[in-house]
Amino acid sequence: MNCGRIPKILMSPLIPEWRAAVGVPVVAMLILLPTACSSMPISAPTSSPVFPTSVPLATAVEAGTLLLPATLVPPSPEAAPPIPVFGAAVIVDARSEPVMREQAAELIREANSFLQPLSSINLLMTDYSEDGAGGSTNDMASRYVSAHAAALPNGLVILAFGDDGRAKRDGGYSYAIAGPPGFTNAFVSPLTGSEQIYVVVVHYNHRYAECGYGGTDTATSTTALQGECRGQTGLACVQRNGYPMCSDSTMHLYASTRTHAVASSIVHELLHLFSPGGDLDHYDTPECRSRMGYPEQFRDLQETQYNNGLCPYVYEEFRRSYQP
Numbered sequence: 001m002n003c004g005r006i007p008k009i010l011m012s013p014l015i016p017e018w019r020a021a022v023g024v025p026v027v028a029m030l031i032l033l034p035t036a037c038s039s040m041p042i043s044a045p046t047s048s049p050v051f052p053t054s055v056p057l058a059t060a061v062e063a064g065t066l067l068l069p070a071t072l073v074p075p076s077p078e079a080a081p082p083i084p085v086f087g088a089a090v091i092v093d094a095r096s097e098p099v100m101r102e103q104a105a106e107l108i109r110e111a112n113s114f115l116q117p118l119s120s121i122n123l124l125m126t127d128y129s130e131d132g133a134g135g136s137t138n139d140m141a142s143r144y145v146s147a148h149a150a151a152l153p154n155g156l157v158i159l160a161f162g163d164d165g166r167a168k169r170d171g172g173y174s175y176a177i178a179g180p181p182g183f184t185n186a187f188v189s190p191l192t193g194s195e196q197i198y199v200v201v202v203h204y205n206h207r208y209a210e211c212g213y214g215g216t217d218t219a220t221s222t223t224a225l226q227g228e229c230r231g232q233t234g235l236a237c238v239q240r241n242g243y244p245m246c247s248d249s250t251m252h253l254y255a256s257t258r259t260h261a262v263a264s265s266i267v268h269e270l271l272h273l274f275s276p277g278g279d280l281d282h283y284d285t286p287e288c289r290s291r292m293g294y295p296e297q298f299r300d301l302q303e304t305q306y307n308n309g310l311c312p313y314v315y316e317e318f319r320r321s322y323q324p
């Protein structure tokens with residue numbers, strides 16, 4: 001058997017696969033050829049195979065060596081449709097607390113690792129800037145939009161204490177602002193349409209399940225104070241992620257990294273801008289249980305936190321909002 005002859009290669013059973021998807025299989029076929037020749041019978045073709053005219057096979061195999069012309073270089077990354085990207089510019093309110101570029105990038109990467117599996121949308125940091133001019137978060141957003149009108153992202157993530165300290169107190173919140181004239185967002189919110197830029201405000205150093213702080217910046221008690229640890233005043237505090245945490249919370253998903261809850265908050269607040277039900281679209285609501293077909297008694301904190309506190313259907317809404 002002469003395995004070096006092109007016609008024998010073309011008779012290989014691998015050919016139909018190659019015809020179905022020109023690219024990688026071509027390379028695989030050629031590399032596998034010696035094995036195929038030595039151990040697999042080559043059957044005669046029942047009809048003449050059809051070959052892409054752009055692939056000069058005769059130049060690809062010469063005397064047993066592989067010479068791949070440019071037309072054979074596989075376009076493998078294009079095999080699957082690309083995942084849509086939600087681009088977000090990060091703005092650090094320099095008057096609140098410093099957050100370095102790499103910290104911000106890592107935070108967005110972490111948020112993406114929660115969002116992407118649930119929505120098939122990638123969250124990507126497109127820019128980082130610091131704003132020390134003060135005013136409201138809306139002022140910061142407007143300044144950014146004015147300065148970058150030619151190339152605006154889909155959204156802004158503002159790392160700040162927030163308006164009247166709201167993000168520092170609650171963790172985060174979100175709203176949308178009008179883009180400049182002619183601006184169209186590829187993510188079309190069922191609530192606000194296609195001409196808005198989405199704004200998420202979160203407190204970078206927020207402490208999940210903090211214990212013994214009593215609403216201050218410094219822990220003063222070794223047990224939970226009023227309003228902490230989901231009402232369990234007196235519960236022991238333990239060190240976790242560099243601060244005292246409610247002792248019953250250390251195994252929670254949100255406690256798994258120092259910034260998990262903050263990154264999760266970015267996803268939560270962003271998707272609220274695409275969730276028609278508002279707070280009724282939280283995971284742990286009768287409305288969500290009913291919509292998702294969960295039993296009325298169903299409660300699962302880990303599942304709640306895996307879904308960033310949102311009803312799973314909201315991720316479908318977000319995916320559907322992508323209308324490039």
Ligand SMILES: [Zn+2]
Nearest residue numbers: 268272279282
């Ligand atoms: Zn919420």
